[in-house]
Amino acid sequence: MIWNKTIECASRDEMAAIQSERLIRTVQRVYHNIPSYRTKMQEMGLVPGDIKSVEDISKLPFTIKSDLRDNYPFGMFTVPMSEIVRLHASSGTTGKPTVVGYTRNDLQMWAEVVTRSLGMAGVHQKDIVQVAYGYGLFTGGLGLHYGTENLGATVIPISGGNTQKQIQLMQDFGSTVIACTPSYALFLAEVMKDMGVAPESLKLRVGIFGAEPWSESMRKEIENKLKIKAIDIYGLSEVVGPGVSCECEYQCGMHVNEDHFIPEIINPETLEPVAPGEIGELVFSTITKEGIPILRYRTRDLTRLIYDKCQCGRTLVRMEKCMGRSDDMLIIRGVNVFPSQVESVLLSMSETEPHYLLIVDRVGTLDVLKLMVEVQEQFFSDEVKELEALKKKITSNIQSTLGISVDVKLVEPKTIERTAGKAKRVIDNRKI
Amino acid sequence: MIIKQVSVFLENKSGRLSEVTRILGDAGINISAFTIADTSDFGILRMVLSDPDKACTVLKASDFSVKTTDVLLANSSNKPGGLAELLELLNAKGAFIEYMYAFSMNDNKATIVIRPTNIQKCAAILEEYKG
Missing domain, CATH: 3.40.50.12780 (ANL, N-terminal domain)
Incomplete structure (x- = not known):
């Protein structure tokens, strides 16, 4: 009609x-x-x-x-x-x-x-x-x-x-x-x-x-x-x-x-x-x-x-x-996500520039967002419980800012690839 | 005795531990004791080393996240119930232990590394203790 x-x-x-x-x-x-x-x-x-x-x-x-x-x-x-x-x-x-x-x-x-x-x-x-x-x-x-x-x-x-x-x-x-x-x-x-x-x-x-x-x-x-x-x-x-x-x-x-x-x-x-x-x-x-x-x-x-x-x-x-x-905007489960939002959350939690990488995958029918954060000196603690708490805090801060859940993984420094001094921020593995 | 322990952040992936030990070996640093606290996706390697300051320098140069922490070396007698006796004393005096691991053993003594919540308090308690 x-x-x-x-x-x-x-x-x-x-x-x-x-x-x-x-x-x-x-x-x-x-x-x-x-x-x-x-x-x-x-x-x-x-x-x-x-x-x-x-x-x-x-x-x-x-x-x-x-x-x-x-x-x-x-x-x-x-x-x-x-x-x-x-x-x-x-x-x-x-x-x-x-x-x-x-x-x-x-x-x-x-x-x-x-x-x-x-x-x-x-x-x-x-x-x-x-x-x-x-x-x-x-x-x-x-x-x-x-x-x-x-x-x-x-x-x-x-x-x-x-x-x-x-x-x-x-x-x-x-x-x-x-x-x-x-x-x-x-x-x-x-x-x-x-x-x-x-x-x-x-x-x-x-x-x-x-x-x-x-x-x-x-x-x-x-x-x-x-x-x-x-x-x-x-x-x-x-x-x-x-x-x-x-x-x-x-x-x-x-x-x-x-x-x-x-x-x-x-x-x-x-x-x-x-x-x-x-x-x-x-x-x-x-x-x-x-x-x-x-x-x-x-x-x-x-x-x-x-x-x-x-x-x-x-x-x-x-x-x-x-x-x-x-x-660099990503649309994940209908929500607009900018890497800069993630960056500002991480910056608010530490004094120095954080290195991170967002990985988007489609598991079954749902998009999942994974965040890798390098554990630099400012984040590193000798105590497991403090690192676990850090991980939890990053997860909940990101979640409340972006409005979607995120799976945080702590990784070693310099694990995230840098090209020409600038780190790559997003990998989108979804085959849309 | 209070000594400096060196902690390194490690992801759970193969080859990382051997890399750390190779770097330390090449720098002529001896590992006297170590333990790994592991979770599902990362671990913390804690070590007692012959030269903790130099170890920090060489590991940082290879981009590892490194931290030093004060820990206590305590002796207990190397016999059944020896460790229990030491821990009972600490418990009775209200010293809380974050983590601990074995250091060395000989015929009479076993040495252990202790990371207490309050290191000065724990050190004072242990000064009295002969094991």
């Missing part, structure tokens, strides 16, 4: 006209309301009048995650707090989260783009959608929730975890759609097997999976094990949350809701736009958001854009599955 045919099947010219008008308005609003944007534009010798159409977008300054952190918590909001009706937050690089605020209109727009995404995934009013994304500061749960209600389907707001109950409700309520992270989908399949529940006995037919990278082979595995169609949904809280883009039934790239979020692909080194169809870093400008409009946000996700019309009839530009990151 195509929820909003006028937009989703608009011609390129029609889309460009919508984008131009909205971009011009957004630039004016941020210029006059957000000092950090005004300063950036003034430094570049830009005034709002220089942006005459969507073609001029590459003249605008970029926004990066640290801009949000530097203006923590509400410095990037363009409306007074009295107009903000909801806050969400994602983990930041140094402990401070990235906060985003939504006006009533923003929430309506978000519900609209999620509804379109559900339509792309083949969900309709008669479906029963089990939302197993976390509800809370994370945008996954509530994002899918309101989109489902807006569509008119039935939502089961079960949130994440509680796996046996998830499966029980699938049986009792006859859920037809599951929304969660792809790794959790595989975990559900495992637990079903343990419980002796055959996926064929359930009514599940579609899964909407996002919040972490996953490959085509993982898609096949999920589809085989759960007997469903697995659809990729993309989003990030800085832009809106889930629903920025989503695959249709043809599973050939995610349609970007580009009347709200203009995508660009840049070369992460030169910051120049790449040639059409080339891989680069994905950048988004929001052009309808009121609470926290954002210009040229560098997502750090690497992908490419496809402008051909899709078999489904939609003309919305498609982005391919993300093929990696242009920074």
Whole structure:
């Protein structure tokens, strides 16, 4: 089902006209309301009048995650707090989260783009959608929730975890759609097997999976094990949350809701736009958001854009599955992890620079994070119990900072490989 | 008698112990006694050496994490119940032992290395004790 045919099947010219008008308005609003944007534009010798159409977008300054952190918590909001009706937050690089605020209109727009995404995934009013994304500061749960209600389907707001109950409700309520992270989908399949529940006995037919990278082979595995169609949904809280883009039934790239979020692909080194169809870093400008409009946000996700019309009839530009990151961020069980967070935890526990290595593995269906810490003089004690206590302290400090569990291993000095004086911080062994 | 013990952090992987002993041997340092405290993924090698300061220097030069700790050398009689007698005395006087290991033995005496919680207190107790 195509929820909003006028937009989703608009011609390129029609889309460009919508984008131009909205971009011009957004630039004016941020210029006059957000000092950090005004300063950036003034430094570049830009005034709002220089942006005459969507073609001029590459003249605008970029926004990066640290801009949000530097203006923590509400410095990037363009409306007074009295107009903000909801806050969400994602983990930041140094402990401070990235906060985003939504006006009533923003929430309506978000519900609209999620509804379109559900339509792309083949969900309709008669479906029963089990939302197993976390509800809370994370945008996954509530994002899918309101989109489902807006569509008119039935939502089961079960949130994440509680796996046996998830499966029980699938049986009792006859859920037809599951929304969660792809790794959790595989975990559900495992637990079903343990419980002796055959996926064929359930009514599940579609899964909407996002919040972490996953490959085509993982898609096949999920589809085989759960007997469903697995659809990729993309989003990030800085832009809106889930629903920025989503695959249709043809599973050939995610349609970007580009009347709200203009995508660009840049070369992460030169910051120049790449040639059409080339891989680069994905950048988004929001052009309808009121609470926290954002210009040229560098997502750090690497992908490419496809402008051909899709078999489904939609003309919305498609982005391919993300093929990696242009920074060192790791996504582990849906949680964003930066090596610098680990570093700051270790630094807070010792006087000198710690040497560490993060190793990510996929054991069965779950990602596990291992942290090797070199026992330098400052950490070394002659007592086993003190070293055990140190290990425990590192484990719990990291866990409370990152929000995910970590397996700490103490290793000898100089065990961790150094290249050109700089230690390698991350080994990602996951075959995604 | 209070002496300096040298401790080395070791990961549980093959060849590490032999590397330490080779470094000490090449530096002309004799090992009089040693013990290993091990856990599932690391160990602490504790040694009584002929030249603890030099040992620290050469081991650090090979990137080992090294620490010196004061420990006590105590004598007990080399006969059944000898060690029990010594420990009963320490216990009665309220000295708490973190760890201990054997040092040497001859016909009459057995020497042991003790790492007590309070080394001065323990040393004072042992001064009275003839074993």
